[in-house]
Amino acid sequence: MLRMLASIFLAAVCGSAFATTGVALVHGTGKQTDAYNDYWQAGMVNSIRQGLPDQSNYVVTNCDFNQYMWTSAAAGCLATQLYNFITTKHIDDLVIITHSNGGNVMRWIMSNPTYDSRYPTIIKAIRWVNALAPSSAGTPLANAVIAGNVFDTSLGWLLGYQSDAVRQQQTSWMAYYNANNLYGTSGRPALPKGFWDVVGTDVISSPFNSDSYCGGYTLNVGLEVTQAWLASCSDGFIECTSAAAAGRVWFYDHNALGGKILSHNQSRRQCFGLDVVLRNDL
Amino acid sequence: MNKIISVLALSALSAAAQAASLLAPGAHDQVPAALARTSAPGASGLERTPVRMSHALDASVAIETAPKPYLAQSREFWSDVGESELRAGVKFTTTAPGALIRLSPQGGAGAALDPAGVLIRGGGKNLRADEAGAAADTRALRAAGMDVTEGTLAMRLSSAVGQGQLEIAAPHAQGRYLVHVFDPNSAVVLGFSADHDTVLVGSTITFRASIDGRNLNHASGLVTAPDGYSVDLKFSRNADGSFSARFTPDAAHAIGPQLWEAHVFTAATENRLAVLRDAKTAFAVSAPTAHLAGATESHSDALGVHATFDVEAGAASRFQLSGVLFGTGSDGAMRAVALGQSAAWLEAGKGQIGLSFDTDVVAASGLHAPFEVRDLRLVDQATMSLIERRGRAIVID
Secondary structure, X not given: OHHHHHHHHHHHHHOHHHOOEEEEEEOOOOEOOOHHHHHHOHHHHHHHHHHOOOOOOEEEOOOEOOOOOOOHHHHHHHHHHHHHHHHHHOOOEEEEEEEOOHHHHHHHHHHOOOOOOOHHHHHHHEEEEEEEOOOOOOOHHHHXXXXXXXXXXXXXXXXOOOOHHHHHOOHHHHHHXXXXXXXXXXXXXXXXXXXXXXXXXXXXXXXXXXXHHOOOHHHHHHHHHHHHHOOOOEOOOOEXXXXXXXXXXXXXXXXXXXXXXXXXXXXXXXXXXXXXHHHHOO | OHHHHHHHHHHHOOOXXXXXXXXXXOOOOEOOOOOOOOOOOOHHHOOOOOEEEEEEOOOOOOOOOOOOOOEEEEOEEEEEEOHHHHHHOEEEEEOOOOOEEEEEEOOHXXXXXXXXXXXXXXXXXXXXXXXXXEEEEHHHHHHOOOOOOOOOEEEEEOHHHXXXXXXXXXXXXXXXXXXXXXXXXXXXXXXXXXXXXXXXXXXXXEEEEEEOOEOOOEEEEEEEXXXXXXXXXXXXXXXXXXXXXXXXXXXXXXXXXXXXXXXXXXXXXXXXXXXXXXXXXXXXXXXXXXXXXXXXXXEEEOOEEEEEEEEEEOOOEEEEEEEEEEEEOOOOOEEEEEEEEEEEEEOOEEEEEEEEEEHHHHHHHOOEEEEEEEEEEEEEOOOOEEEEEEEEEEEEO
8 A cells, every 4th residue: 555655646746647757677796797597597688678668778796795785896886787777767756676685785775875976876766775685684594604604713713604795794793783884774874776575485395286397496484494494484594583683574475476376586587477567666 | 747857947957067175074974084905805806887776665654764773672581501501590580471592512412401300490390391381493493594503402491490599400410501581571671882884993982781671780702703712801880880892992893894892791680580681783893995075076967966076095996885865855855866886996195986867866855956865874895884874975966
């Protein structure tokens, strides 16, 4: 309902008939050089951009999100690609779709507009952010793999095997950043533009259930085990409370996808009509 | 109608600048006592263009103006064991069925263990790991997004394994392993927190560890800095059965925005068995490269409400001020109007940074004078570290 009101309000205020609408897809943790094929896959991207008046007004960003969110390789890279997209294509009505940790990098830009003089231009162009399974409050899985490193002095815990992005997504770290460097969580000022969460609530990995195979069966097998580290409501990587911690909940998977649920990997794939929901939102 | 009243109220504000001093610091405020005189690494590469922005806030949403430190809760522990120990069997206690056990070899994939070669013993049973519950190897865990080390094996014990004293053994273990035991259904939960989330260099932060309804038998721990520095924490027992430790960081290791961590390793007793719990929390260490110098100036004009703050920099950098403008409602209650943010490069010495809140935003809020700037924060953008914060900063009549 809130989402519907936001749409009506923006249509009235922005006069969207004259706006140039674009969509940007922002990947999650990892260093991407071809996120179109490797992270989102062509079917997902091409289905979503069918909702654009001009289907060429899309960008799939490729950055190094193994780094901390504030670094030039992460937020700096993302800002460069968004800024170039906005200014080159004259986009003034930008819908950003993030997945997982990509939501944190996007929130960093939206929360720290004074850090970089390009950030206000980006923020001004944004209609809203659709955050798929954002790790807004971190994940206990990051705690689990990082915490053991303190014992591993022989290899040097600082050098670590885990990326800085994993370290950053520990729950205590995200609690700090949410309280001090990021906006949009409970008790904090809201973000300057809407941040709408899509929350996955469970994992199906039974080989006898066809839902397990969407997005790749092998990806879901591990999620079934990792889910045991998490609260009862989770997508196998992010607890529902984390996915819903920043901005507002747009929908919980089963409420908008005909009762289907999205595992963490399925929330970036063409599964159960998610692509159509995102397309229709443009 | 409210909007019209607010426009009138705003225009009634004095166009002349009001000079004032910052309000006295509150109990939860962070105020530097002295200035650091060294610029943070990377400061010289920062943006030099001043940027100022504000956006409207929903007046019905409460803004917390005092810090609320994170409370870590743990039902788990980690242990570093050698191959001889693991071959013979490592005992551990669970207090509920359904524990998760993760074995991570230091030797990488060559020391990986097959579930069929890992034994779980307890309650008179001697089960292979693949009989004791579900297992996932490194590939499956990484595919799920859990960035475990090479050779890791994780298993979730079925309820048939039971609880209490269990033992894990791997006759083919090679080298050292990290054993991670998570007891997700346990009622024995260690809580661990700091008294505040940011500490200025030279100030002290206090950590507290406790388990509700139980006395801790033991607590030890350490602090780790982002640059790899670590130092032991000395925990002492409190009258209520909890443990506390104090720590004072020095400037040499403060390289934010990466965080420091405090780790605690504890033991409690359950049914005469030792129950281990480890936890950690994160905190920031800030070097006070600037502070609010005390004087402020505020005024309103056709563009909105403006507040300027004197800032004294100990070292050149780009500094950001942010603050939430609160206004008065018809019921007399103060509610949030807008968030203002402003950053500028300051050389060492005295300077000013101002916040502006647009007329349209203030008018649309339906709120009127007196206004207050709350949750005022001064940040050094070279480290994105919080230097000073004030729950209530100024009143604008």
